[in-house]
Amino acid sequence: MARSPSLDSAVYIAGVAETPLGKVVDQTELSMVALAAREALAEAGMTLKDVDGIFVNYMGEEGSVQVGEYLGIRPRYGDSTDVGGGSFEAFIHHAMLAIAAGRCEVALITYASRQRTRRGRQRQQAADTYTLNGQFEAPFGLLMPITHYALLAARRMHEFGITPAQMAEVAVAARRWAQLNPKAWSRDPLTVDDVLASPMISEPYRKLDCCLVTDGGGAVVVTTKARARDAAKPAIRVLGAGESHTQWHVSQVPDMTVSPGAIAARDAFGMAGIKAADVDVLEPYDNFTGAVLQHLEDLGFCGRGEAGAFVEGGRLAPGGGLPAMTQGGGLSYCHPGALGILLLIEAVRQLRGEAGERQVPGAKIAVAHGIGGMTHSASATVVLARE
Amino acid sequence: MSDAAKEEFGDPLSRPFWRAAERRQLVVQRCAACGRHQFYPRPFCLGCQSDRIEWVKASGTGTVYSQSRLHMSAGPGFEPPYVVAVVELDEGPRLVTNIVGGDCNIGDAVRVTWRDRVGAPPLPVFEPVRGGR
Numbered sequence: 001m002a003r004s005p006s007l008d009s010a011v012y013i014a015g016v017a018e019t020p021l022g023k024v025v026d027q028t029e030l031s032m033v034a035l036a037a038r039e040a041l042a043e044a045g046m047t048l049k050d051v052d053g054i055f056v057n058y059m060g061e062e063g064s065v066q067v068g069e070y071l072g073i074r075p076r077y078g079d080s081t082d083v084g085g086g087s088f089e090a091f092i093h094h095a096m097l098a099i100a101a102g103r104c105e106v107a108l109i110t111y112a113s114r115q116r117t118r119r120g121r122q123r124q125q126a127a128d129t130y131t132l133n134g135q136f137e138a139p140f141g142l143l144m145p146i147t148h149y150a151l152l153a154a155r156r157m158h159e160f161g162i163t164p165a166q167m168a169e170v171a172v173a174a175r176r177w178a179q180l181n182p183k184a185w186s187r188d189p190l191t192v193d194d195v196l197a198s199p200m201i202s203e204p205y206r207k208l209d210c211c212l213v214t215d216g217g218g219a220v221v222v223t224t225k226a227r228a229r230d231a232a233k234p235a236i237r238v239l240g241a242g243e244s245h246t247q248w249h250v251s252q253v254p255d256m257t258v259s260p261g262a263i264a265a266r267d268a269f270g271m272a273g274i275k276a277a278d279v280d281v282l283e284p285y286d287n288f289t290g291a292v293l294q295h296l297e298d299l300g301f302c303g304r305g306e307a308g309a310f311v312e313g314g315r316l317a318p319g320g321g322l323p324a325m326t327q328g329g330g331l332s333y334c335h336p337g338a339l340g341i342l343l344l345i346e347a348v349r350q351l352r353g354e355a356g357e358r359q360v361p362g363a364k365i366a367v368a369h370g371i372g373g374m375t376h377s378a379s380a381t382v383v384l385a386r387e
Numbered sequence: 388m389s390d391a392a393k394e395e396f397g398d399p400l401s402r403p404f405w406r407a408a409e410r411r412q413l414v415v416q417r418c419a420a421c422g423r424h425q426f427y428p429r430p431f432c433l434g435c436q437s438d439r440i441e442w443v444k445a446s447g448t449g450t451v452y453s454q455s456r457l458h459m460s461a462g463p464g465f466e467p468p469y470v471v472a473v474v475e476l477d478e479g480p481r482l483v484t485n486i487v488g489g490d491c492n493i494g495d496a497v498r499v500t501w502r503d504r505v506g507a508p509p510l511p512v513f514e515p516v517r518g519g520r
Binding site: 129130131132136137139140142143144147150151152154155158200201202203204205250251252 | 401405452453455469471481512
């Protein structure tokens with residue numbers, strides 16, 4: 001594995017903050033971003049004036065430009081990359097390289113959505129019969145994005161004998177973590193039987209296999225080792241990152257049981273010089289229960305086809321062998337349309353040892369694994385470490 | 388809708404597909420240089436980059452690669468329950484489609500049939516091949 005030549009310059013996350021979460025009635029997306037940015041920068045011992053790199057997506061077209069204006073930032077480095085909900089893991093990758101190359105020093109990654117309150121972020125089926133989707137996929141009535149991910153889960157069940165109960169274990173683990181997080185949206189007790197009794201939506205997915213639809217977002221500050229010395233809290237090293245994408249349309253998925261996450265993880269783990277067994281905390285993009293099974297295999301926590309058995313017995317839950325979705329995940333804590341930024345924030349808090357009741361004791365290495373698009377279209381993986 | 392308006396359906400590369408659909412024929416692109424089939428259409432072969440691509444009639448048979456039965460409507464015109472599937476054609480390419488006229492398992496053999504639409508060419512959907520092939 002070729003290591004990046006530029007990583008003699010160590011890069012750190014020096015501040016993180018969530019926006020208001022859940023149902024946000026008294027803020028706009030832009031004001032939510034401003035609040036989170038100020039808070040994350042304060043953790044880093046900085047203000048908006050220090051920011052010279054800005055990374056924004058899903059805040060309108062030319063996201064970094066619009067949010068840059070709102071925050072009064074004129075960056076040396078701007079990035080509005082759109083690889084879906086895992087864009088924020090890709091932003092860490094890009095920010096790490098930009099900072100290591102000296103093109104910016106203080107990178108602000110931020111996002112907010114009021115999709116629950118506004119019910120606005122549902123991607124519309126493209127009815128335009130000029131587009132490929134409008135011609136060849138939308139006319140068949142896929143419920144976006146549930147059917148897309150359901151098709152992956154159905155194939156996974158067919159190839160590996162995965163059961164609905166095994167997928168439900170993922171939702172139960174997320175809920176048990178959420179019960180330890182006062183900010184989590186869904187905190188009532190949940191069993192595998194409860195998941196299997198919830199209404200069927202798009203087979204094999206039932207309502208409780210699917211993530212929440214909530215308002216939320218956050219901000220993350222990435223900087224150099226020298227600048228991270230001013231941080232009010234321990235800075236967390238970015239050890240490695242990687243990304244890839246394979247397809248946009250469902251018909252073009254090369255293999256429904258392997259995602260581009262396998263490539264993203266290989267690059268991120270290779271750069272970090274770690275293997276799956278070294279990971280203390282995993283923050284996987286849990287938009288659907290079966291997606292987490294995919295991630296576990298792509299990241300190498302178990303072999304291909306083994307993730308169903310791997311998650312049984314509460315392996316991902318509090319007290320289990322692989323703490324995962326430790327703030328409750330997109331399934332029970334918050335899913336603001338693009339979940340990736342919240343995965344980074346929780347990973348940093350776990351590594352700082354400030355996660356309260358849900359703290360994983362002695363966590364030193366955490367992985368945030370984001371995905372985007374309708375069918376594991378894109379993936380990005382970040383490896384973080386407490387020094 | 389007039390024939391002239393129908394002629395405009397789709398995009399410049401896909402019009403041969405929809406013209407064939409009007410005749411209830413399923414066509415895909417085939418590379419005369421390397422023999423590879425591809426769908427949706429591209430301006431050259433994605434395998435060997437040859438320009439020698441041609442539209443050929445597909446066998447119309449394939450297997451179910453994955454499927455999901457919907458219990459909630461995706462919007463107007465979709466009455467649950469209905470089945471969305473990815474079918475792998477015998478020629479290789481996969482299509483998103485619906486399974487009609489009976490239940491299938493993943494891996495089952497299916498053949499193309501056509502669903503008429505108002506103001507648009509017929510849509511290729513698939514039905515079980517009883518007793519397999």
